[in-house]
Amino acid sequence: MIQTVPDSDALYDRVIVERARAPQYAGKLEAPSVQGEGKNPMCGDKTRVDIALNATHIQSVRHTTRGCAICAAAADLMAQQVSGLDVAQAVSLSGRFSAMLVGEASPAGAADTSLGPLEVFKPLRSHKARIRCAELPWIALKEALSHADV
Amino acid sequence: MSHPSITDTSGLDLAAIRKQFPILSEKVHDRPLVFLDSAASAQKPDAVINAMVHTMHHQYANIHRGLYWLSERATEAYEAVRDQVAGFLNAPSREEIVFTGNSTEAINLVAYSFGSLLTPGQAVVISEMEHHANLVPWQMLRDRMGIELRIAPITDAGDLDMDAFSQLLSDGKVALVAITHMSNVLGTITPARQIADMAHAAGALVLFDGSQAVVHHRTDVQALGADFYTFTGHKLYGPTGIGVLWARRALLEDMPPFMGGGDMISTVTFEKSTWANVPHKFEAGTPAIVEAIGLGAAIEWVEKFGFDAIAAHEQALTSYALQRLATVPGLNVVGHPKERGGVISFTMADVHPHDIATLLDRNGIAVRAGHHCAEPLMRRLGLTATARASFGIYTVQEEIDALADTLVRIREFFV
Numbered sequence: 001m002i003q004t005v006p007d008s009d010a011l012y013d014r015v016i017v018e019r020a021r022a023p024q025y026a027g028k029l030e031a032p033s034v035q036g037e038g039k040n041p042m043c044g045d046k047t048r049v050d051i052a053l054n055a056t057h058i059q060s061v062r063h064t065t066r067g068c069a070i071c072a073a074a075a076d077l078m079a080q081q082v083s084g085l086d087v088a089q090a091v092s093l094s095g096r097f098s099a100m101l102v103g104e105a106s107p108a109g110a111a112d113t114s115l116g117p118l119e120v121f122k123p124l125r126s127h128k129a130r131i132r133c134a135e136l137p138w139i140a141l142k143e144a145l146s147h148a149d150v
Numbered sequence: 151m152s153h154p155s156i157t158d159t160s161g162l163d164l165a166a167i168r169k170q171f172p173i174l175s176e177k178v179h180d181r182p183l184v185f186l187d188s189a190a191s192a193q194k195p196d197a198v199i200n201a202m203v204h205t206m207h208h209q210y211a212n213i214h215r216g217l218y219w220l221s222e223r224a225t226e227a228y229e230a231v232r233d234q235v236a237g238f239l240n241a242p243s244r245e246e247i248v249f250t251g252n253s254t255e256a257i258n259l260v261a262y263s264f265g266s267l268l269t270p271g272q273a274v275v276i277s278e279m280e281h282h283a284n285l286v287p288w289q290m291l292r293d294r295m296g297i298e299l300r301i302a303p304i305t306d307a308g309d310l311d312m313d314a315f316s317q318l319l320s321d322g323k324v325a326l327v328a329i330t331h332m333s334n335v336l337g338t339i340t341p342a343r344q345i346a347d348m349a350h351a352a353g354a355l356v357l358f359d360g361s362q363a364v365v366h367h368r369t370d371v372q373a374l375g376a377d378f379y380t381f382t383g384h385k386l387y388g389p390t391g392i393g394v395l396w397a398r399r400a401l402l403e404d405m406p407p408f409m410g411g412g413d414m415i416s417t418v419t420f421e422k423s424t425w426a427n428v429p430h431k432f433e434a435g436t437p438a439i440v441e442a443i444g445l446g447a448a449i450e451w452v453e454k455f456g457f458d459a460i461a462a463h464e465q466a467l468t469s470y471a472l473q474r475l476a477t478v479p480g481l482n483v484v485g486h487p488k489e490r491g492g493v494i495s496f497t498m499a500d501v502h503p504h505d506i507a508t509l510l511d512r513n514g515i516a517v518r519a520g521h522h523c524a525e526p527l528m529r530r531l532g533l534t535a536t537a538r539a540s541f542g543i544y545t546v547q548e549e550i551d552a553l554a555d556t557l558v559r560i561r562e563f564f565v
Contacts, residue, residue: 011508012509012563017563021500021564042520043504043520043521043535044520044521044525044528044534045534067502068502068504068505069502070504071502130504130508
């Protein structure tokens, strides 16, 4: 009756499915500098982010995510993209990621408008109910960074 | 794919029924809509839509207060629905029917009003399978009045554990048992008569949350031995914004008003007011006039088919769905109650319920995914969320096939 699982907006890009299935940044850090958590009361999804800071820079990130493919892949790609950034750059990237999801222009003053691999989440613009899934790890990240003493 | 052809084994003319729901001919993402979320809210037949439009076109006015023709017609139409609802529930009296905004409001009314008559040391019993509407109001009552809230456990199959329930009643402190008549997650139809008999033997009253149940079976509050019964219009093919509390008249007489305002009074001075007779004592302010009339149209429409035929259709459909879903690799149906209505919750290994729901939606298939406003039940089941397919009078086998076939492909996509 139905030949495929059509996904006309390519929401479930192969990258998302693969990152959800085999995350590269999953786990915990032994001695994280800061931690943050994001919870979605609508679905019970949860993600916890451990960050090791080296002065003002994010040295490494690990996440523990219990959630859908969008949430799990978003956590993994977030960890990849913020590694090596300083705190201000990571917060700025978070803002640009959110702006992309709701289809807004990048916040004023953002130097880099390209979001690289994070652009696989762009089709969420037409799936408003799922935007929260992709944002959950970034909420956890921002909570963690709010504890950073920089 | 065209819209589903109809395999009809129920005696109901399903093709004719489906034609009465304009929305069932819609397309979603260029595919025919397969609507499998009736437990959340059912679609509306022309009869309901037309009754509401007719009211607003031809006989709308405020009720109970206008000394003119239109108001009298609207009042008659509104009050006629009270008679209809009384008949629908086999209530002894039309004065026992209180219109509310929905079932949640009806339960809150009981929790506030009947609850205010309770004293510390008394207890209310609910069950592990309650959704938030029949949990949170009792928690609020507990915190307000210092009563005890007891939770009756369920078995792993999803039935009420009757031995444990009996134990909870044994100290004679329970004033009220408030329990669902049909679970919105597990589909469990609870043994209402037995629950009522046990509650009454222990000196307790019983409230049934009938929002899911009234859609699938004939409801007779007297045969059930209920003291309170609640349901909502929008799951019964009626509009949103209208619900019903039925309670035995003596209880309503003893209960204080829930909300104060116009229409619920007898006399008002600046010093003191006295209350209108039941049920108006509980209907403050301008009610949902058009919605009540829509509910009346929905009841008339449903009763035309007869609940024997509706129940037979939905039972056949649910059995068929359980068979078809059993063939989907990795799929696990949550709960296997002894008696169930047309609600099936499931999980699928390696695929999150929200991903299931999103990908089904891309195929035009609407299901619910999440915790279904029943977080404690999810915790009891060791889950965070499920996907849920639920059926209505208009659901057909071909739609179950579309669901099962698409689930197979979704799993292949993820694994």
